[in-house]
């Protein structure tokens with residue numbers, strides 16, 4: 668399949684089979700992710716692979732479901748069940764103060780560029796779907812509070 672076809676036919680999947688993901692396939696998608704370009708080649712990404720059912724359920728609870736950042740009102744997140752169902756979840760974390768920084772100082776008035784670099788890595792990862800026969804769903808979560816994330820990292 669041509670890259671352009673893989674790009675145009677990719678979809679966010681919300682129902683998963685429990686079929687385990689092989690280490691080979693996992694290595695392939697992580698390799699694609701870490702080959703992404705990054706600010707000054709800083710590669711601020713760190714990936715945590717979660718297969719544990721209870722931890723996946725905890726992560727599902729941290730999916731962004733607020734109506735607004737400054738509101739406590741919530742809405743259901745359509746991807747929560749998919750996260751619990753999928754045989755594994757890859758949590759993309761960023762080491763802060765690397766992307767967008769030179770010698771410890773922010774190089775631009777935009778601060779940390781980690782979101783940009785992480786998005787590129789995730790895009791690489793997702794577009795391996797055709798080669799690995801895996802399906803993916805990108806989700807935005809805030810799992811810091813369950814202590815699954817290393818210190819000085821954001822997920």
Ligand SMILES: Cc1cc2nc3c(=O)[nH]c(=O)nc-3n(C[C@H](O)[C@H](O)[C@H](O)COP(=O)(O)O)c2cc1C
Pocket residue numbers: 677678679680730731744745746805806807808
């Ligand atoms: C950064 C990001 C965060 C997302 N977060 C969620 C999410 O929390 N829940 C969800 O159901 N979908 C989430 N999505 C998936 C989008 O809703 C989906 O990509 C969009 O509706 C287009 O559908 P498609 O991916 O099938 O083309 C997210 C996508 C991105 C890029």
